[in-house]
Amino acid sequence: MTSDSTTDPASAPRTDAELWDERYRRSDRIWSGNPNTVLVREVSDLAPGRALDLGCGEGADAVWLAGRGWEVTATDLSRVALGRAAVHAAEAGVADRIDWQWHDLGVSFPDGTYDLVSAQFLHSMGDLPRERILRRAADSVAPGGILLVVGHAGFPHWEPNPDPSVRFPTPDEVLASLEPRPGEWEVLLSGEHERVQNDPDGNPTTRTDNALKVRRTG
Template sequence: MTPTILESDTAESFWDRHWSGMTRPSSGTPSAALERLVAGRPAGRAVDLGCGRGDDAIWLARNGWQVVAVDVSQAALDTVRRSAEAAGVGRQITCSRHDLSTMLPDRPFDLVLSMFTHTPLEFDRTALLRAAATLVAPGGLLLIAGHGSLAPWAWSDPEIQLPKAQDVADALALPDWTVIEIADHPREARGPDGQVAQVLDSVTALERPVG
Protein backbone atom coordinates (compact mmCIF):
# COMPACT_ATOMS: atom_id res chain seq x y z
CA MET A 1 0.00 0.00 0.00
CA THR A 2 1.20 3.51 -0.78
CA PRO A 3 1.92 5.45 2.44
CA THR A 4 0.10 8.56 3.56
CA ILE A 5 1.60 11.81 2.30
CA LEU A 6 3.06 13.88 5.13
CA GLU A 7 3.14 17.67 5.00
CA SER A 8 6.94 17.57 5.26
CA ASP A 9 7.37 14.99 2.49
CA THR A 10 9.71 15.35 -0.43
CA ALA A 11 9.63 12.85 -3.29
CA GLU A 12 12.65 11.15 -1.75
CA SER A 13 11.25 10.84 1.76
CA PHE A 14 7.84 9.67 0.52
CA TRP A 15 9.21 6.92 -1.70
CA ASP A 16 11.89 5.93 0.80
CA ARG A 17 9.11 5.29 3.29
CA HIS A 18 7.14 3.34 0.69
CA TRP A 19 10.00 1.09 -0.38
CA SER A 20 11.39 0.65 3.14
CA GLY A 21 8.06 -0.88 4.09
CA MET A 22 8.28 -3.50 1.32
CA THR A 23 10.64 -6.23 2.45
CA ARG A 24 10.03 -8.64 -0.43
CA PRO A 25 13.01 -8.64 -2.83
CA SER A 26 12.66 -8.32 -6.57
CA SER A 27 11.34 -11.41 -8.29
CA GLY A 28 12.92 -10.47 -11.61
CA THR A 29 9.51 -10.98 -13.23
CA PRO A 30 9.20 -8.35 -15.98
CA SER A 31 6.27 -6.15 -16.86
CA ALA A 32 4.17 -7.81 -19.54
CA ALA A 33 4.85 -5.04 -22.05
CA LEU A 34 8.60 -5.27 -21.53
CA GLU A 35 8.72 -9.00 -22.10
CA ARG A 36 6.43 -8.80 -25.13
CA LEU A 37 8.16 -5.92 -26.91
CA VAL A 38 11.82 -6.31 -25.95
CA ALA A 39 12.39 -10.08 -25.88
CA GLY A 40 13.40 -10.19 -29.55
CA ARG A 41 15.56 -7.07 -29.63
CA PRO A 42 19.38 -7.24 -29.48
CA ALA A 43 20.71 -6.46 -26.02
CA GLY A 44 22.42 -3.12 -25.48
CA ARG A 45 22.29 -0.27 -22.98
CA ALA A 46 19.04 0.36 -21.12
CA VAL A 47 17.82 2.83 -18.53
CA ASP A 48 14.87 2.11 -16.23
CA LEU A 49 13.41 5.43 -15.07
CA GLY A 50 11.62 4.95 -11.77
CA CYS A 51 12.91 1.40 -11.36
CA GLY A 52 11.29 0.74 -7.97
CA ARG A 53 12.21 -2.72 -6.70
CA GLY A 54 14.02 -3.56 -9.93
CA ASP A 55 11.98 -6.36 -11.49
CA ASP A 56 12.36 -5.02 -15.04
CA ALA A 57 16.02 -4.09 -14.59
CA ILE A 58 16.92 -7.57 -13.34
CA TRP A 59 15.05 -9.26 -16.18
CA LEU A 60 16.90 -7.11 -18.70
CA ALA A 61 20.27 -7.88 -17.09
CA ARG A 62 19.51 -11.59 -17.18
CA ASN A 63 18.91 -11.20 -20.90
CA GLY A 64 22.25 -9.56 -21.61
CA TRP A 65 21.46 -5.87 -21.21
CA GLN A 66 23.61 -3.35 -19.35
CA VAL A 67 21.11 -1.43 -17.23
CA VAL A 68 21.11 1.87 -15.39
CA ALA A 69 18.40 1.63 -12.72
CA VAL A 70 17.17 5.10 -11.71
CA ASP A 71 14.98 6.05 -8.78
CA VAL A 72 14.57 8.94 -6.35
CA SER A 73 14.49 6.48 -3.45
CA GLN A 74 17.73 5.18 -1.99
CA ALA A 75 15.72 2.45 -0.26
CA ALA A 76 14.49 1.24 -3.66
CA LEU A 77 18.00 1.28 -5.11
CA ASP A 78 19.37 -0.65 -2.13
CA THR A 79 16.78 -3.33 -2.83
CA VAL A 80 17.77 -3.38 -6.51
CA ARG A 81 21.44 -3.87 -5.59
CA ARG A 82 20.72 -6.71 -3.20
CA SER A 83 18.37 -8.44 -5.63
CA ALA A 84 20.79 -8.02 -8.54
CA GLU A 85 23.62 -9.59 -6.54
CA ALA A 86 21.36 -12.45 -5.48
CA ALA A 87 20.34 -12.99 -9.12
CA GLY A 88 23.97 -13.00 -10.27
CA VAL A 89 23.64 -9.85 -12.37
CA GLY A 90 25.15 -7.27 -10.04
CA ARG A 91 27.78 -6.26 -12.60
CA GLN A 92 25.18 -5.61 -15.30
CA ILE A 93 23.14 -3.10 -13.25
CA THR A 94 24.27 0.36 -12.18
CA CYS A 95 22.03 2.11 -9.65
CA SER A 96 21.73 5.88 -9.91
CA ARG A 97 19.62 8.13 -7.69
CA HIS A 98 17.84 10.96 -9.53
CA ASP A 99 14.77 13.04 -8.87
CA LEU A 100 13.10 12.51 -12.24
CA SER A 101 11.41 15.91 -12.06
CA THR A 102 14.80 17.66 -12.17
CA MET A 103 17.49 15.33 -13.51
CA LEU A 104 17.96 12.40 -15.88
CA PRO A 105 21.03 10.41 -16.96
CA ASP A 106 22.82 12.12 -19.84
CA ARG A 107 23.97 9.23 -22.04
CA PRO A 108 22.08 7.71 -25.00
CA PHE A 109 20.43 4.33 -24.47
CA ASP A 110 19.19 1.63 -26.79
CA LEU A 111 16.16 1.17 -24.53
CA VAL A 112 14.51 3.76 -22.32
CA LEU A 113 11.83 2.54 -19.92
CA SER A 114 9.21 4.50 -18.03
CA MET A 115 7.09 1.81 -16.43
CA PHE A 116 4.17 2.99 -14.32
CA THR A 117 5.86 6.20 -13.22
CA HIS A 118 2.75 7.49 -11.47
CA THR A 119 2.78 9.18 -8.09
CA PRO A 120 0.27 10.73 -5.67
CA LEU A 121 2.68 13.66 -5.33
CA GLU A 122 2.64 16.63 -7.66
CA PHE A 123 4.62 15.57 -10.72
CA ASP A 124 4.65 16.50 -14.42
CA ARG A 125 4.71 13.03 -15.98
CA THR A 126 4.36 14.37 -19.52
CA ALA A 127 7.49 16.47 -19.08
CA LEU A 128 9.35 13.39 -17.84
CA LEU A 129 8.26 11.34 -20.85
CA ARG A 130 9.30 14.06 -23.29
CA ALA A 131 12.68 14.27 -21.58
CA ALA A 132 12.97 10.48 -21.65
CA ALA A 133 12.61 10.53 -25.43
CA THR A 134 15.79 12.61 -25.68
CA LEU A 135 17.76 9.77 -24.07
CA VAL A 136 16.93 7.27 -26.84
CA ALA A 137 19.79 6.47 -29.21
CA PRO A 138 19.10 6.27 -32.98
CA GLY A 139 17.34 2.97 -33.63
CA GLY A 140 16.52 2.66 -29.92
CA LEU A 141 13.17 2.05 -28.26
CA LEU A 142 11.16 4.24 -25.91
CA LEU A 143 8.80 2.02 -23.92
CA ILE A 144 6.17 3.62 -21.71
CA ALA A 145 3.62 1.72 -19.67
CA GLY A 146 1.11 3.39 -17.42
CA HIS A 147 -2.16 2.96 -15.64
CA GLY A 148 -5.02 3.54 -18.04
CA SER A 149 -7.43 3.00 -15.17
CA LEU A 150 -7.10 2.31 -11.46
CA ALA A 151 -8.44 -0.34 -9.14
CA PRO A 152 -10.77 0.78 -6.34
CA TRP A 153 -8.04 0.25 -3.73
CA ALA A 154 -5.47 2.36 -5.56
CA TRP A 155 -3.88 5.48 -4.07
CA SER A 156 -5.85 7.80 -6.35
CA ASP A 157 -9.53 8.37 -6.98
CA PRO A 158 -10.63 5.39 -9.14
CA GLU A 159 -12.85 7.76 -11.14
CA ILE A 160 -9.89 9.86 -12.28
CA GLN A 161 -9.38 10.03 -16.05
CA LEU A 162 -5.88 8.75 -16.78
CA PRO A 163 -4.27 9.12 -20.21
CA LYS A 164 -4.66 6.25 -22.63
CA ALA A 165 -1.82 5.04 -24.84
CA GLN A 166 -2.76 7.29 -27.76
CA ASP A 167 -2.97 10.29 -25.43
CA VAL A 168 0.61 9.62 -24.36
CA ALA A 169 1.78 9.27 -27.96
CA ASP A 170 0.02 12.51 -28.93
CA ALA A 171 1.61 14.39 -26.02
CA LEU A 172 5.08 13.16 -27.04
CA ALA A 173 4.60 14.53 -30.58
CA LEU A 174 7.24 12.33 -32.26
CA PRO A 175 5.78 11.98 -35.77
CA ASP A 176 8.98 10.68 -37.36
CA TRP A 177 9.37 7.81 -34.91
CA THR A 178 8.20 4.31 -35.80
CA VAL A 179 5.19 3.08 -33.87
CA ILE A 180 5.87 -0.33 -32.36
CA GLU A 181 2.75 -0.39 -30.23
CA ILE A 182 0.10 2.03 -29.02
CA ALA A 183 -2.51 0.02 -27.15
CA ASP A 184 -4.51 -0.27 -23.96
CA HIS A 185 -4.42 -3.76 -22.51
CA PRO A 186 -7.01 -5.06 -20.02
CA ARG A 187 -5.57 -6.82 -17.01
CA GLU A 188 -6.91 -8.46 -13.85
CA ALA A 189 -5.45 -6.71 -10.82
CA ARG A 190 -5.36 -8.19 -7.32
CA GLY A 191 -5.44 -6.01 -4.23
CA PRO A 192 -3.66 -6.40 -0.88
CA ASP A 193 -6.64 -8.15 0.67
CA GLY A 194 -7.41 -10.44 -2.26
CA GLN A 195 -9.68 -8.04 -4.12
CA VAL A 196 -9.97 -8.44 -7.89
CA ALA A 197 -10.66 -5.74 -10.46
CA GLN A 198 -10.27 -5.19 -14.18
CA VAL A 199 -7.89 -2.36 -15.07
CA LEU A 200 -6.19 -1.05 -18.20
CA ASP A 201 -2.47 -0.85 -18.85
CA SER A 202 -1.63 1.79 -21.45
CA VAL A 203 1.44 0.95 -23.53
CA THR A 204 3.23 3.33 -25.90
CA ALA A 205 6.33 2.00 -27.66
CA LEU A 206 8.13 4.13 -30.25
CA GLU A 207 11.42 3.54 -32.07
CA ARG A 208 13.70 6.46 -32.89
CA PRO A 209 14.74 6.73 -36.55
CA VAL A 210 18.35 5.93 -37.35
CA GLY A 211 18.91 8.80 -39.74
Protein backbone atom coordinates in the same frame (compact mmCIF):
# COMPACT_ATOMS: atom_id res chain seq x y z
CA MET B 1 16.78 36.38 19.94
CA THR B 2 13.58 34.48 20.60
CA SER B 3 10.49 33.71 18.58
CA ASP B 4 6.94 33.12 19.68
CA SER B 5 6.36 30.61 16.87
CA THR B 6 7.86 27.18 16.28
CA THR B 7 7.86 24.82 13.35
CA ASP B 8 6.98 21.21 13.95
CA PRO B 9 9.18 19.12 11.60
CA ALA B 10 6.53 16.42 11.54
CA SER B 11 4.03 18.87 10.05
CA ALA B 12 6.34 20.04 7.26
CA PRO B 13 5.43 18.85 3.75
CA ARG B 14 7.28 15.65 2.85
CA THR B 15 9.07 15.21 -0.42
CA ASP B 16 8.12 12.55 -2.95
CA ALA B 17 11.33 10.72 -2.07
CA GLU B 18 10.36 10.62 1.60
CA LEU B 19 6.86 9.41 0.76
CA TRP B 20 8.18 6.58 -1.42
CA ASP B 21 10.86 5.60 1.12
CA GLU B 22 8.14 5.41 3.75
CA ARG B 23 5.97 3.25 1.53
CA TYR B 24 8.80 0.81 0.82
CA ARG B 25 9.69 0.56 4.51
CA ARG B 26 6.20 -0.67 5.37
CA SER B 27 6.99 -4.14 4.04
CA ASP B 28 9.94 -6.27 3.01
CA ARG B 29 8.75 -6.22 -0.59
CA ILE B 30 6.08 -4.24 -2.42
CA TRP B 31 6.24 -5.70 -5.92
CA SER B 32 6.24 -9.30 -7.11
CA GLY B 33 9.92 -9.51 -8.02
CA ASN B 34 8.95 -10.48 -11.58
CA PRO B 35 9.53 -8.27 -14.64
CA ASN B 36 6.57 -6.40 -16.07
CA THR B 37 4.63 -8.51 -18.57
CA VAL B 38 4.58 -5.93 -21.37
CA LEU B 39 8.32 -5.36 -21.07
CA VAL B 40 8.99 -9.09 -21.44
CA ARG B 41 6.63 -9.39 -24.39
CA GLU B 42 7.91 -6.36 -26.27
CA VAL B 43 11.64 -6.61 -25.57
CA SER B 44 12.41 -10.34 -25.67
CA ASP B 45 13.12 -10.26 -29.42
CA LEU B 46 15.40 -7.19 -29.28
CA ALA B 47 19.16 -7.53 -29.51
CA PRO B 48 20.65 -6.41 -26.19
CA GLY B 49 22.36 -3.04 -25.98
CA ARG B 50 22.16 -0.14 -23.55
CA ALA B 51 18.91 0.21 -21.59
CA LEU B 52 17.50 2.87 -19.28
CA ASP B 53 14.90 1.81 -16.72
CA LEU B 54 12.99 4.81 -15.34
CA GLY B 55 11.30 4.31 -11.97
CA CYS B 56 12.94 0.93 -11.48
CA GLY B 57 11.50 0.25 -8.01
CA GLU B 58 12.89 -2.93 -6.49
CA GLY B 59 14.69 -3.74 -9.71
CA ALA B 60 12.88 -6.69 -11.30
CA ASP B 61 12.87 -5.21 -14.83
CA ALA B 62 16.52 -4.12 -14.64
CA VAL B 63 17.61 -7.53 -13.37
CA TRP B 64 15.66 -9.28 -16.13
CA LEU B 65 17.21 -7.04 -18.80
CA ALA B 66 20.71 -7.54 -17.41
CA GLY B 67 20.13 -11.29 -17.39
CA ARG B 68 19.45 -11.09 -21.12
CA GLY B 69 22.71 -9.26 -21.82
CA TRP B 70 21.65 -5.62 -21.59
CA GLU B 71 23.85 -3.00 -19.95
CA VAL B 72 21.32 -1.23 -17.74
CA THR B 73 21.11 2.16 -16.10
CA ALA B 74 18.28 1.98 -13.56
CA THR B 75 16.97 4.92 -11.60
CA ASP B 76 14.42 5.54 -8.89
CA LEU B 77 13.36 8.24 -6.44
CA SER B 78 13.52 5.89 -3.43
CA ARG B 79 16.89 5.00 -1.97
CA VAL B 80 15.18 2.20 -0.04
CA ALA B 81 13.99 0.66 -3.30
CA LEU B 82 17.41 1.09 -4.92
CA GLY B 83 19.04 -0.71 -2.01
CA ARG B 84 16.69 -3.67 -2.41
CA ALA B 85 17.23 -3.65 -6.17
CA ALA B 86 21.00 -3.86 -5.74
CA VAL B 87 20.59 -6.88 -3.47
CA HIS B 88 18.29 -8.52 -6.04
CA ALA B 89 20.87 -7.94 -8.78
CA ALA B 90 23.69 -9.38 -6.67
CA GLU B 91 21.63 -12.48 -5.87
CA ALA B 92 20.86 -12.90 -9.58
CA GLY B 93 24.55 -12.56 -10.52
CA VAL B 94 24.06 -9.49 -12.73
CA ALA B 95 25.26 -6.69 -10.46
CA ASP B 96 28.10 -5.82 -12.84
CA ARG B 97 25.61 -5.06 -15.64
CA ILE B 98 23.48 -2.53 -13.76
CA ASP B 99 24.28 1.05 -12.75
CA TRP B 100 21.82 2.06 -10.02
CA GLN B 101 21.28 5.83 -9.89
CA TRP B 102 19.14 7.99 -7.61
CA HIS B 103 17.25 10.72 -9.48
CA ASP B 104 14.29 12.96 -8.91
CA LEU B 105 13.50 12.80 -12.62
CA GLY B 106 11.78 16.15 -12.62
CA VAL B 107 15.08 17.70 -11.52
CA SER B 108 17.87 15.44 -12.82
CA PHE B 109 18.13 12.72 -15.43
CA PRO B 110 20.70 10.02 -16.32
CA ASP B 111 23.24 11.00 -18.96
CA GLY B 112 23.75 9.23 -22.26
CA THR B 113 21.72 7.67 -25.06
CA TYR B 114 20.13 4.23 -25.00
CA ASP B 115 18.89 1.53 -27.34
CA LEU B 116 15.91 0.99 -25.02
CA VAL B 117 14.24 3.42 -22.65
CA SER B 118 11.55 1.82 -20.51
CA ALA B 119 9.09 3.71 -18.31
CA GLN B 120 6.84 1.17 -16.59
CA PHE B 121 4.06 2.71 -14.48
CA LEU B 122 5.84 6.01 -14.02
CA HIS B 123 3.21 7.43 -11.68
CA SER B 124 3.72 9.15 -8.35
CA MET B 125 1.92 10.16 -5.18
CA GLY B 126 3.15 13.74 -5.61
CA ASP B 127 3.45 16.33 -8.36
CA LEU B 128 5.30 14.44 -11.08
CA PRO B 129 6.07 16.35 -14.32
CA ARG B 130 5.47 13.16 -16.28
CA GLU B 131 5.16 14.72 -19.74
CA ARG B 132 8.41 16.62 -19.35
CA ILE B 133 10.17 13.50 -18.05
CA LEU B 134 8.92 11.42 -20.98
CA ARG B 135 10.11 14.06 -23.46
CA ARG B 136 13.52 13.84 -21.84
CA ALA B 137 13.28 10.06 -22.05
CA ALA B 138 12.50 10.28 -25.77
CA ASP B 139 15.53 12.52 -26.28
CA SER B 140 17.67 9.77 -24.73
CA VAL B 141 16.70 7.14 -27.31
CA ALA B 142 19.45 6.43 -29.83
CA PRO B 143 18.63 6.25 -33.57
CA GLY B 144 16.87 2.95 -34.19
CA GLY B 145 16.19 2.58 -30.47
CA ILE B 146 12.93 1.89 -28.65
CA LEU B 147 10.88 3.92 -26.18
CA LEU B 148 8.38 1.80 -24.22
CA VAL B 149 5.89 3.56 -21.95
CA VAL B 150 3.38 1.52 -19.93
CA GLY B 151 0.89 3.09 -17.54
CA HIS B 152 -2.42 2.69 -15.79
CA ALA B 153 -5.60 3.67 -17.61
CA GLY B 154 -7.41 4.55 -14.36
CA PHE B 155 -7.55 4.14 -10.61
CA PRO B 156 -8.09 0.63 -9.19
CA HIS B 157 -11.59 -0.08 -7.93
CA TRP B 158 -10.33 -0.28 -4.33
CA GLU B 159 -9.01 3.29 -4.31
CA PRO B 160 -11.13 4.92 -1.54
CA ASN B 161 -10.85 8.57 -2.62
CA PRO B 162 -9.54 8.89 -6.17
CA ASP B 163 -8.36 12.40 -6.99
CA PRO B 164 -10.71 13.73 -9.70
CA SER B 165 -7.97 16.05 -10.96
CA VAL B 166 -5.69 13.12 -11.88
CA ARG B 167 -5.81 12.05 -15.53
CA PHE B 168 -4.34 8.87 -16.92
CA PRO B 169 -3.35 9.66 -20.51
CA THR B 170 -4.12 7.38 -23.44
CA PRO B 171 -1.26 6.08 -25.57
CA ASP B 172 -2.13 8.61 -28.27
CA GLU B 173 -1.96 11.39 -25.70
CA VAL B 174 1.42 10.12 -24.49
CA LEU B 175 2.71 10.16 -28.07
CA ALA B 176 1.40 13.69 -28.64
CA SER B 177 3.01 14.86 -25.40
CA LEU B 178 6.41 13.82 -26.76
CA GLU B 179 6.00 16.60 -29.34
CA PRO B 180 7.45 14.43 -32.10
CA ARG B 181 8.76 15.88 -35.33
CA PRO B 182 7.25 14.48 -38.55
CA GLY B 183 8.75 11.10 -39.35
CA GLU B 184 10.77 10.98 -36.13
CA TRP B 185 9.06 7.92 -34.64
CA GLU B 186 7.55 4.69 -35.94
CA VAL B 187 4.64 3.53 -33.79
CA LEU B 188 4.96 -0.20 -33.10
CA LEU B 189 2.31 -0.52 -30.38
CA SER B 190 -0.40 1.80 -29.09
CA GLY B 191 -3.36 0.51 -27.15
CA GLU B 192 -4.98 -0.74 -23.97
CA HIS B 193 -4.67 -4.18 -22.42
CA GLU B 194 -6.07 -5.95 -19.36
CA ARG B 195 -3.95 -7.31 -16.54
CA VAL B 196 -4.80 -9.40 -13.49
CA GLN B 197 -3.59 -7.92 -10.20
CA ASN B 198 -4.35 -8.85 -6.62
CA ASP B 199 -6.23 -6.25 -4.60
CA PRO B 200 -5.12 -5.34 -1.05
CA ASP B 201 -7.04 -8.36 0.31
CA GLY B 202 -5.22 -10.72 -2.03
CA ASN B 203 -8.13 -11.24 -4.40
CA PRO B 204 -7.35 -11.26 -8.15
CA THR B 205 -8.91 -8.40 -10.05
CA THR B 206 -8.65 -7.08 -13.60
CA ARG B 207 -7.11 -3.69 -14.32
CA THR B 208 -6.83 -1.84 -17.60
CA ASP B 209 -3.42 -0.46 -18.55
CA ASN B 210 -2.05 1.02 -21.73
CA ALA B 211 1.20 0.85 -23.64
CA LEU B 212 3.07 2.87 -26.24
CA LYS B 213 6.08 1.43 -28.07
CA VAL B 214 7.85 3.59 -30.64
CA ARG B 215 11.11 3.32 -32.57
CA ARG B 216 13.26 6.34 -33.37
CA THR B 217 13.66 6.38 -37.14
CA GLY B 218 16.47 8.89 -37.34
